[in-house]
Amino acid sequence: MEVKIKKSMTSDYTIFSKLSSASITILTLMLMFASRAMAQKMVMSPKPPSVGLSTSLPPQPALLPPSPKGQPLKQGYFKGKDAVQLFYRVVGKGKDTIVFVHGGPGGGMDDGGLDIEFLAEKGYTFIEYDQRGGARSELVRDTAKLTVNDHIMDLEALRNYFRVEKLSLIGVSWGSRVIAEYYNQFPQNVSCLVFLSPGPIVSGGQRRQATDSALGEVKRKQIADLTKLIVSASDEDLPSLWHARMSISGTAYVTDSSHLSNARGSMANFSPLALRNISLQSFNRYYGNPPWDLRYLLRNINVPAIVIEGAKTVVPLADTRQWVDNIKGAKLILIPDAGHQNWLDQPEALLNVLDAFFKSTHANKNH
Secondary structure (H helix, E strand, C coil), rough: CCECCCCCCCHHHHHHHHHHHHHHHHHHHHHHHHHHHHCCEEEEEECCCCCCCCCCECCCCEEEECCCCCCCCEEEEEECHHHHHEEEEEEEECCCEEEECCCCCCCCCCHHHHHHHHHHHHCEEEECCCCCCCCCCCCCCCCCHHHHHHHHHHHHHHHHHCCCCCEEEEEEEEHHHHHHHHHHHHHHHHHEEEEEEEEECCCCHHHHHHHHHHHHHHHHHHHHHHHHHHHHHCCEEEEEEEHHHHHHHHHHCCCCCCHHHCCCCCCHHHCCHHHHHHHCCCCHHHCCCCEECCCCHHHHHCEEEECCCCCCCCCCCCHHHHHHHCCCCCEEECCCCCCCCHHHHHHHHHHHHHHHHHHHHHHCCCC
């Protein structure tokens, strides 16, 4: 089903009345970008199946952009660990397959995947999926079923479902940890790895401080205001509030705030149930309290690997280099004139880097 979306601003006026006056200017700007981005033809995800776990909430349909022009699109569900229903999207029909693992935890393929799927135009089959507990996948409520190992086994279930012998993986942010963990458990099933704007691999870095500094006091106050509203928000207001909060925080991760409107996906498209379920997937649930150190995962990697960041990222490059320094033969590639969300700042430059890497590794594999 294809629908034409034009975002109603009615609930946004209600949100404005609840925010401090200091918040209104930037929120107005962000909602303008959201309206422009969402005034496009969208497709609804398919009717979801029954849940795999009796304690879960069912997957919730949500809007998605059409596939890149001329590229075939297939969307559906596969069964992950414990028969949890996971939403997938396949774009293109190239000989070589790329699998994208989004960030979070608790997010969806809207976090970069829907932008990077333009790789299909360069001759690939591009597979992405929403992880358990979020977006359009089964909303797992049992926190005992929200573990790192569950995510690893879900990725292995995807490999088996699509009958891919060896995975070429892109992991963004938290997804970088997922693919590193997956490699450590299934090294024989991995062809190559891309760690795109990876999250922290060891505690104690300056990432949070650097991001807070880039945002500044006014934006941090706006984010705090929105966070308070989200807790008690109605289902009607919740998507707009989430989108506004992510848009304001996102200004730290791009070189120009107008680039946020390049995003093809948005948490504003998630159902209220999916948005409320994010609270079950906190950072500490998967990482624990500091100190922690996951660099041992990287030292075992023995396939071609690159680490990508924006040259103008606010994330301290010392944190990013921890990934490169602990992977044998890994290279750090900095996308010029781009921030942490380099796929929004310089999409063509990023796609060209990814294409060159995958073509070189696949060519070497075939010799």
